[in-house]
Amino acid sequence: xxxxxxxxxxxxxxxxxxxxxxxxxxxxxxxxxxxxxxxxxxxxxxxxxxxxxxxxxxxxxxxxxxxxxxxxxxxxxxxxxxxxxxxxxxxxxxxxxxxxxxxxxxxxxxxxxxxxxxxxxxxxxxxxxxxxxxxxxxxxxxxxxxxxxxxxxxxxxxxxxxxxxxxxxxxxxxxxxxxxxxxxxxxxxxxxxxxxxxxxxxxxxxxxxxxxxxxxxxxxxxxxxxxxxxxxxxxxxxxxxxxxxxxxxxxxxxxxxxxxxxxxxxxxxxxxxxxxxxxxxxxxxxxxxxxxxxxxxxxxxxxxxxxxxxxxxxxxxxxxxxxxxxxxxxxxxxxxxxxxxxxxxxxxxxxxxxxxxxxxxxxxxxxxxxxxxxxxxxxxxxxxxxxxxxxxxxxxxxxxxxxxxxxxxx
Amino acid sequence: xxxxxxxxxxxxxxxxxxxxxxxxxxxxxxxxxxxxxxxxxxxxxxxxxxxxxxxxxxxxxxxxxxxxxxxxxxxxxxxxxxxxxxxxxxxxxxxxxxxxxxxxxxxxxxxxxxxxxxxxxxxxxxxxxxxxxxxxxxxxxxxxxxxxxxxxxxxxxxxxxxxxxxxxxxxx
Numbered sequence: 113x114x115x116x117x118x119x120x121x122x123x124x125x126x127x128x129x130x131x132x133x134x135x136x137x138x139x140x141x142x143x144x145x146x147x148x149x150x151x152x153x154x155x156x157x158x159x160x161x162x163x164x165x166x167x168x169x170x171x172x173x174x175x176x177x178x179x180x181x182x183x184x185x186x187x188x189x190x191x192x193x194x195x196x197x198x199x200x201x202x203x204x205x206x207x208x209x210x211x212x213x214x215x216x217x218x219x220x221x222x223x224x225x226x227x228x229x230x231x232x233x234x235x236x237x238x239x240x241x242x243x244x245x246x247x248x249x250x251x252x253x254x255x256x257x258x259x260x261x262x263x264x265x266x267x268x269x270x271x272x273x274x275x276x277x278x279x280x281x282x283x284x285x286x287x288x289x290x291x292x293x294x295x296x297x298x299x300x301x302x303x304x305x306x307x308x309x310x311x312x313x314x315x316x317x318x319x320x321x322x323x324x325x326x327x328x329x330x331x332x333x334x335x336x337x338x339x340x341x342x343x344x345x346x347x348x349x350x351x352x353x354x355x356x357x358x359x360x361x362x363x364x365x366x367x368x369x370x371x372x373x374x375x376x377x378x379x380x381x382x383x384x385x386x387x388x389x390x391x392x393x394x395x396x397x398x399x400x401x402x403x404x405x406x407x408x409x410x411x412x413x414x415x416x417x418x419x420x421x422x423x424x425x426x427x428x429x430x431x432x433x434x435x436x437x438x439x440x441x442x443x444x445x446x447x448x449x450x451x452x453x454x455x456x457x458x459x460x461x462x463x464x465x466x467x468x469x470x471x472x473x474x475x476x477x478x479x480x481x482x483x484x485x486x487x488x489x490x491x492x493x494x495x496x497x498x499x500x501x502x503x504x505x506x507x508x509x510x511x512x513x514x515x516x517x518x519x520x521x522x
Numbered sequence: 523x524x525x526x527x528x529x530x531x532x533x534x535x536x537x538x539x540x541x542x543x544x545x546x547x548x549x550x551x552x553x554x555x556x557x558x559x560x561x562x563x564x565x566x567x568x569x570x571x572x573x574x575x576x577x578x579x580x581x582x583x584x585x586x587x588x589x590x591x592x593x594x595x596x597x598x599x600x601x602x603x604x605x606x607x608x609x610x611x612x613x614x615x616x617x618x619x620x621x622x623x624x625x626x627x628x629x630x631x632x633x634x635x636x637x638x639x640x641x642x643x644x645x646x647x648x649x650x651x652x653x654x655x656x657x658x659x660x661x662x663x664x665x666x667x668x669x670x671x672x673x674x675x676x677x678x679x680x681x682x683x684x685x686x687x688x689x690x691x692x693x694x
Binding site for chain 1: 593
């Protein structure tokens with residue numbers, strides 16, 4: 113293995129927890145990742161030493177708090193290779209970041225009949241805001257279809273993009289792990305005169321991400337899937353599109369001046385950060401970026417490709433036709449997310465048995481109902497990997513699958 | 523930690539294996555009502571045919587469509603068997619009794635730790651007293667264990683909520 117997983121596991125205090133005397137097997141990182149001690153310590157240290165509100169006080173700890181917040185932003189900027197800190201806007205999560213784009217940029221620049229192109233792989237967070245915008249402006253939604261093995265079918269891309277104003281798509285599917293050809297799609301969108309928006313929530317934690325190499329206009333992702341805390345997400349935007357986007361929420365922090373007649377908003381990125389920002393969370397997210405950088409994102413990816421290959425091979429060898437794993441079969445074009453069905457056992461029943469084995473796996477539609485309809489399933493069980501998983505974890509899940517098979521053997 | 527046998531009682535697995543009243547009814551005259559569990563994506567369809575000639579009206583026929591987990595499917599199967607031929611008033615009492623049995627732990631979520639669980643169990647007795655005395659839950663009693671698995675309560679109540687909506691559709 114390219115990562116020293118045994119030593120990485122020790123960085124994550126929760127993974128040391130035992131329930132009923134058995135270790136915890138956490139395979140739900142596409143949902144949320146566990147947090148290393150380094151992140152927890154950074155947040156605790158901030159609260160213990162420097163807690164104050166930011167961009168206000170003239171006293172020492174207020175300066176420190178401001179420095180902590182902006183230091184977190186600088187680490188995120190470096191982690192995704194954004195050109196400047198002003199291109200990194202903090203939001204509550206990726207969902208809020210995508211809503212910001214649809215509600216503020218979309219409402220200002222789109223009107224009835226304007227085509228917005230999405231893909232069938234999308235998470236509801238990159239669907240519903242556009243439905244909401246369609247309800248108020250009458251934009252037209254178009255969909256890039258998926259192939260049976262869960263890749264984007266780009267056969268008709270030119271036709272779909274003809275006249276389009278926006279292409280908004282996921283860099284990595286949260287259901288199937290599919291990695292999409294981001295640079296090609298961004299270029300195609302720009303050639304068609306459309307804005308390119310990337311939902312990178314599953315990509316940034318697992319694959320080295322360079323937003324400038326992508327060339328996208330907006331990139332959204334969340335902190336809690338990349339070893340960071342909940343409550344903080346990121347909207348990256350180029351100067352051009354961020355300047356052309358009206359403020360989203362109004363309030364303190366985002367203003368230059370307020371009179372009884374109106375307000376002037378402040379500069380980037382604070383123009384989009386109304387109210388007290390998630391300061392400790394920014395500290396935690398910065399520490400998470402440091403942690404992953406320390407492991408090396410190329411090593412992280414290599415580890416996950418190897419473990420993905422092992423997972424696909426071992427589950428298929430052990431269960432044969434009894435198991436159906438959706439998505440691409442080639443580890444090089446997918447991340448470590450496995451949506452699967454086993455015999456005709458409902459995913460809820462399957463993961464209920466898993467729970468008896470302390471195997472944490474999600475069951476359901478994974479907030480991607482249009483994709484589930486295309487796959488012809490209501491629900492799947494979904495296991496997902498991260499830096500702290502190893503082949504023992506996969507074997508433990510396989511044992512749990514077998515136990516479920518025995519329990520529900522009719 | 524409650525064990526699997528607390529949840530998956532034999533009678534539940536029996537209804538899951540051989541669901542009663544599975545299928546469709548022609549609609550109209552029957553009403554067709556869909557129910558969704560937004561957590562897992564399960565969908566259930568309740569086809570309901572009422573006999574209006576009797577007073578109060580009775581459930582003439584009921585069929586269950588859709589798909590779901592063992593808990594939602596067995597609950598729907600048991601429900602269909604329990605309400606067929608019953609008056610709407612009886613169905614209402616049965617629904618109240620069943621949902622009473624299911625709602626108890628929803629109040630004591632997340633149900634972590636032994637203390638909480640005991641609280642829930644004693645509460646169960648209290649709520650039982652509110653259930654109409656002449657209501658016999660019969661097979662449905664087997665679903666009582668579901669309350670120890672709070673996430674699954676919605677699986678068990680999906681068909682009942684859909685039935686209630688169906689009755690509203692059919693009588694409005």
